[in-house]
Amino acid sequence: MTLRIASHLLLLALAGPTLAMERAIEKEVLVDATVDQVWEAWTTRAGILGFFAPDAEIDARVDGAFHIFMNPYGEPGMKGADTMRYLAIQPKTMLSFD
Numbered sequence: 001m002t003l004r005i006a007s008h009l010l011l012l013a014l015a016g017p018t019l020a021m022e023r024a025i026e027k028e029v030l031v032d033a034t035v036d037q038v039w040e041a042w043t044t045r046a047g048i049l050g051f052f053a054p055d056a057e058i059d060a061r062v063d064g065a066f067h068i069f070m071n072p073y074g075e076p077g078m079k080g081a082d083t084m085r086y087l088a089i090q091p092k093t094m095l096s097f098d
Helices: 003-022 037-041 045-051
Strands: 055-058 066-071 084-092 096-098
Touching: 037 045, 045 055
Parallel strands: none
Antiparallel strands: 055 066, 084 096
16 A cells, blocks of 8 residues: 555545545556556456456446456355446546446
8 A cells, every 4th residue: 555545545534424425545556568458457358357356247338347256156246346337438548437
């Protein structure tokens, strides 16, 4: 955890529920990969399986599935991020999911 992240978390803890709409966790990571490789990792099932979770349902389009299954054998709603979705996509530039 970097100092930047720790300071954001501390401020959020001190702020309480009044800043609920402004809460954010920011983390910056440098990855030894090309933009194409990183994009593939976050927008394909094979990519997610390669670094993040044992199973996933990925449909990389706005409102498409971004279901990450940390426990693929769990009951619906208990697999991990069963209901996440892509909110915005700008190919190889930006993606947003909930």
